[in-house]
Amino acid sequence: MLHHMPNILPARIILQEPKMLHRAFPVLLLLWASVVTSTWYEGSGYFAAQGQTNEVYVEERPHIPAPEYRVPQWCHLLNIYHGEAICYSPRGGSYRSSLGTRCELSCDRGYRLIGPRSVQCLLSRRWSGMPYCRQIRCHTLPAVHHGSYQCSDGVRVDSHCDYTCRPGYSLEGDRSRVCMEDGRWSGGEPICVDLDPPKLQCPESRVRLAEPGKLTATVYWDPPRAKDSADGVIKRVTLRGPEPGSEFSEGEHIIRYTVYDQAYNRASCKFSVRVHVSRCPVLKGPEHGYVTCDSAGNNYGATCEYHCDGGYERQGAPLRVCQSSRQWSGSQPPNLFPPSCNPCLSAMQINIEVNSAAGLLDQFYEKRRLLVISAPDPSDRYYKMQNAMLQQATCGLDLRHITVIELVGQAPHEFLHMSRLRFNVVLLDKGGVDRERYIQPVTPDELFSFIDTYLLSGQEQLQREQNRDVCE
Known part of the structure; x- marks a missing residue:
C-alpha cells in the first residue's frame, strides 16, 4: 500500500546582522513554526478536509526599531565637570555621541574620577556608565598647641x-x-x-653706709621682676645669698637669683650689695688719762669718753661722737683742742659720796649754775643727742658758769623730783633754784638765750659783752 507523506513546509528563520564596526549586536528573528499534520485515511483516496491545509503559527516579540548609525546624536552629549572626555566615533570626528561612540574620561588636577574611565554609547541611547569628577580634599589639619x-x-x-x-x-x-x-x-x-629662657631683671646694685654705732647695714630690695617669654608663668625662683632685710657686714656681697619656667628653662641674674663703714681718726687718750669707746671705737656713731687719772681733773667736753663726715664732734672751731687732764690744784673739789640732794647742791652754791641731765641708761637716744649738742658748746657753757651733771642709771631718791624712767633736764641757777625743765634735748642756743635773758647778773652781762666773740 502506498502511503502518501504529507507536505511539511518548514518555517523560515531570518538572521539579519547589521554592519557595525565596533561590537555590533546581531538581531535574531526567530519564527517558530507549528506544523499541523493532516490525517490520511487508508483506501479513501483523499485526505480529510482539515488535513488539506498547511498553516504556520508565528509567535512574535515586541518590535524593536532597527538601530540608526547615521544619527549624529544618538546619546546625549557627554559633559564632565572639572574633567575632559576624548571620544572616538565610528562615523568620524564630528559624531561625538553617535551609536557606538567610545569616550575616554579624565579629570582636572585636584579631582578624582569616580566610575569607569571609558564609556560607550549603547542602543538604549544611554552611555554605558555615568562617571564624574570629585574634588580631592585632604583632612583638616589638627590644631597646634601654642x-x-x-x-x-x-x-x-x-x-x-x-x-x-x-x-x-x-x-x-x-x-x-x-x-x-x-x-x-x-x-x-x-x-x-618652649626653648627660650624667661626674662629676668634683677634689682640694681646698691651701696649702703653702716648704721650709727654698728658695723652692719640693713638692706632691703624688691624681688626681681621675672616673666616667661612663652606663657608668662614662672614655676620656681631660687635665691643664693641673704634675704632682703638682712644685715650685711662691711664689704661686698653678691646676690644671685635663678628662675625656672614650666619647661624648666632657666635664667639667672646677680647684683651686689656693698656696705661701707665710715670711720673717724683713732682718738688718743690725754696725758694722765685715757679714752673709752663703744662700738668699734672709731666708726660712725661711736661715742668715746675721756677719763683722767687720780689727782687730775678733766678739762673740756667729756664725750666725743664720730660723725658721718668722718670727724669727731668738737673738732671744729672753737673746740679745736681735745679734752685734757690737769692737776687738781685749784679745781673745785666735788664730793659725790653724799647722802642727800642738798649735800650735792651745796658744793655749787653761788659758784656755778647746774645743768642736771638724767637718763635711764647710756643708750637713751635723747641722752646721746643732748651730749652731742653740748659738746659743740663747751666754750659757751664755761662763759656762763654752767656745770653739767649727768645722772645715768638710777638718780638719787627724789632728787629734784626727776623721773628715773625717762630723760630729764633741769637748769638750776647759782642759788640752787630750779629755773627751767626740759623733757627733750635742749639746744645750746635755746639754753644760752634763756640764761642771758633771765639769769645773768650785771657783772656777768658786762663780761659777756666783752667776751662776745670768744666763742664765735
Whole structure:
C-alpha cells in the first residue's frame, strides 16, 4: 500500500546582522513554526478536509526599531565637570555621541574620577556608565598647641599650610605642608616647644653706709621682676645669698637669683650689695688719762669718753661722737683742742659720796649754775643727742658758769623730783633754784638765750659783752 507523506513546509528563520564596526549586536528573528499534520485515511483516496491545509503559527516579540548609525546624536552629549572626555566615533570626528561612540574620561588636577574611565554609547541611547569628577580634599589639619597655621587654599590639592608658633615658642618639624593628589598632607605634624629662657631683671646694685654705732647695714630690695617669654608663668625662683632685710657686714656681697619656667628653662641674674663703714681718726687718750669707746671705737656713731687719772681733773667736753663726715664732734672751731687732764690744784673739789640732794647742791652754791641731765641708761637716744649738742658748746657753757651733771642709771631718791624712767633736764641757777625743765634735748642756743635773758647778773652781762666773740 502506498502511503502518501504529507507536505511539511518548514518555517523560515531570518538572521539579519547589521554592519557595525565596533561590537555590533546581531538581531535574531526567530519564527517558530507549528506544523499541523493532516490525517490520511487508508483506501479513501483523499485526505480529510482539515488535513488539506498547511498553516504556520508565528509567535512574535515586541518590535524593536532597527538601530540608526547615521544619527549624529544618538546619546546625549557627554559633559564632565572639572574633567575632559576624548571620544572616538565610528562615523568620524564630528559624531561625538553617535551609536557606538567610545569616550575616554579624565579629570582636572585636584579631582578624582569616580566610575569607569571609558564609556560607550549603547542602543538604549544611554552611555554605558555615568562617571564624574570629585574634588580631592585632604583632612583638616589638627590644631597646634601654642601655635597656629594658615593655608593658601583650605584643604584642596596644592594648598600650602604654613605653621607659626606663639612668641616664646620655637617650631620643631616641618614649617610647611602641602595637600597632595592622593589626599594626604606632605611631611609630618610639627610642634611648638618652649626653648627660650624667661626674662629676668634683677634689682640694681646698691651701696649702703653702716648704721650709727654698728658695723652692719640693713638692706632691703624688691624681688626681681621675672616673666616667661612663652606663657608668662614662672614655676620656681631660687635665691643664693641673704634675704632682703638682712644685715650685711662691711664689704661686698653678691646676690644671685635663678628662675625656672614650666619647661624648666632657666635664667639667672646677680647684683651686689656693698656696705661701707665710715670711720673717724683713732682718738688718743690725754696725758694722765685715757679714752673709752663703744662700738668699734672709731666708726660712725661711736661715742668715746675721756677719763683722767687720780689727782687730775678733766678739762673740756667729756664725750666725743664720730660723725658721718668722718670727724669727731668738737673738732671744729672753737673746740679745736681735745679734752685734757690737769692737776687738781685749784679745781673745785666735788664730793659725790653724799647722802642727800642738798649735800650735792651745796658744793655749787653761788659758784656755778647746774645743768642736771638724767637718763635711764647710756643708750637713751635723747641722752646721746643732748651730749652731742653740748659738746659743740663747751666754750659757751664755761662763759656762763654752767656745770653739767649727768645722772645715768638710777638718780638719787627724789632728787629734784626727776623721773628715773625717762630723760630729764633741769637748769638750776647759782642759788640752787630750779629755773627751767626740759623733757627733750635742749639746744645750746635755746639754753644760752634763756640764761642771758633771765639769769645773768650785771657783772656777768658786762663780761659777756666783752667776751662776745670768744666763742664765735
